[in-house]
Amino acid sequence: MKLRVEDLDVGYGDMQVLWDVSLDIRDEDSVVALVGPNGVGKTTLLKAIAGLQKPTAGKVELFDEDITHLRAEQIVKQGFVYVPEERNLFNDMPVRRNLKMGSFTERESFEETLQEVYEMFPVLEERREQRAGTLSGGEQQMLAIGRGLMAQPKLLALDEPSGALAPQLAERVFDKIKEISDDTTVLLVEQHVDRALELADRAYLLENGRVETEGTGEDLLRSDHIKNAYL
DSSP states (O other), rough: OEEEEEEEEETTTEEEEEEEEEEEOOTTTTTEEOOOTTTSSHHHHHHHTTSSSSEEEEEEEEEEETTOOOOOOOOHHHHHEEEEOOOOOOSSHHHEEEEEEETTTTTGHHHHHHHHHHHHHHHHTTTTTSSSSOOOHHHHHHHHHHOOOOOOOOEEESTTTTTTTOOOHHHHHHHHHHHHTTTTTEEEEEHHHHHHHHHEEEEEEEEEEEEEEOOOHHHHHHHHHHHHHHH
């Protein structure tokens, strides 16, 4: 099992956001989608797995090791990398320096991994000396994903990677996610529910802080509830 979340409760102060959330990412899964309306806890769940928000109950296992109480940097070293919706780029730093910041756990293989990222995102090599803050929205998203890949993740969590992008750019991002999933498992939170489910081997619907439905991506695409509420 690549990832197992068991009965997770997460909140902020007195406000509980997630109740008894459980999900699995199995060895055969390449893309697992987490879908649902805004504000139901999808980002909170990713942050809890990544060690950025501590659960009040439950357990998280990554490759059969308990990571529930590890620090965020330790979880990166275990192979889980989270790319937030906000991207959190260093806007005044050039592209290459941003990518180097992502390789803090894998410094010895920096140049080799950098070339792999450049091959996947050629525009980043073209812009390597350009400040991140001057890139287009699509280029910034590719840089955020590329920086995540610099840590050589075994499981890459992407939070709304197509957010605020024009449809044509969003499609390019989905194409890249598919390419990434050939080698790296992707946990995908995405507002374009149809595209996320088309990519997904397995999917979970989160509503009101709870997992309401799970199944293959194809199963959820056929669901009348999903069709009526999200498509």
